[in-house]
Amino acid sequence: QVQLQESGPGLVKPSETLSLTCTVSGASISGYYWSWIRQSPGKGLEWIGYIYYRGSINYNPSLKSRLTISVDASKNQFSLRLNSVTAADTAFYYCAGGYSEWSAAFDFWGQGTMVTVSS
Amino acid sequence: QSVLTQPPSASGTPGQKVTISCSGSSFIIGRNYVNWYQQLPGTAPKLLIYANDQRPSGVPDRFSGSKSGTSASLAISGLQSEDEADYYCAAWDDSLSGYAVFGGGTQLSVL
Numbered sequence: 001q002v003q004l005q006e007s008g009p010g011l012v013k014p015s016e017t018l019s020l021t022c023t024v025s026g027a028s029i030s031g032y033y034w035s036w037i038r039q040s041p042g043k044g045l046e047w048i049g050y051i052y053y054r055g056s057i058n059y060n061p062s063l064k065s066r067l068t069i070s071v072d073a074s075k076n077q078f079s080l081r082l083n084s085v086t087a088a089d090t091a092f093y094y095c096a097g098g099y100s101e102w103s104a105a106f107d108f109w110g111q112g113t114m115v116t117v118s119s
Numbered sequence: 120q121s122v123l124t125q126p127p128s129a130s131g132t133p134g135q136k137v138t139i140s141c142s143g144s145s146f147i148i149g150r151n152y153v154n155w156y157q158q159l160p161g162t163a164p165k166l167l168i169y170a171n172d173q174r175p176s177g178v179p180d181r182f183s184g185s186k187s188g189t190s191a192s193l194a195i196s197g198l199q200s201e202d203e204a205d206y207y208c209a210a211w212d213d214s215l216s217g218y219a220v221f222g223g224g225t226q227l228s229v230l
Contacts, residue, residue: 035219044121044222044224045207045209045221045224046221047209047218047219047220050219058216058218059216059218061215094164102151102217103152103154103219104154104220104221105152105170105209106164106166107169107175109164109165111162112163
């Protein structure tokens with residue numbers, strides 16, 4: 001059974017960098033496409049981007065200029081860095097995994113972690 | 120505004136059939152698979168339907184999906200109280216470099 005667990009600071013100051021890591025257990029990180037998805041409080045879902053362990057990456061155009069997603073296959077982890085954050089980046093951040101590239105089918109989800117941007 | 124349009128709310132009584140719609144453009148829903156997610160209160164979304172009409176293992180056959188042209192639908196038959204949740208459609212948008220997009224979500228109430 002594939003399990004995902006997000007970790008990282010719950011509070012980030014405006015203009016600083018939001019950094020989260022997702023640890024994958026029950027599966028090799030090499031087998032899937034790994035995404036970050038966020039949900040502002042009381043709002044809908046927004047796809048942030050995905051990465052494949054061999055380096056294929058795709059970002060949401062609206063976040064691309066501030067975004068870096070990377071993978072560490074040795075640790076079975078992938079990470080998110082979003083710089084120059086503002087209050088608009090306050091959200092639940094989920095890591096998720098799927099079988100296919102260019103797909104909005106996310107078969108596995110972490111429980112999510114709340115990140116607040118505030119001074 | 121979401122790229123995919125869903126009604127903000129829907130409702131039904133136990134045992135009824137409810138349908139939730141999702142509409143989009145020809146280069147999103149028209150070209151790509153539609154997927155549906157169920158988000159119970161306080162939990163992460165769960166994949167309910169993928170590739171328009173396929174159910175992952177473990178999803179009851181009360182849930183079904185369909186797509187026609189630039190619209191898709193999620194149907195829930197034999198409505199149960201535990202179906203009360205938010206439902207989201209999602210698809211791949213081929214514009215720019217390609218990215219995943221979600222509908223705004225439909226809050227389903229079981230009366």
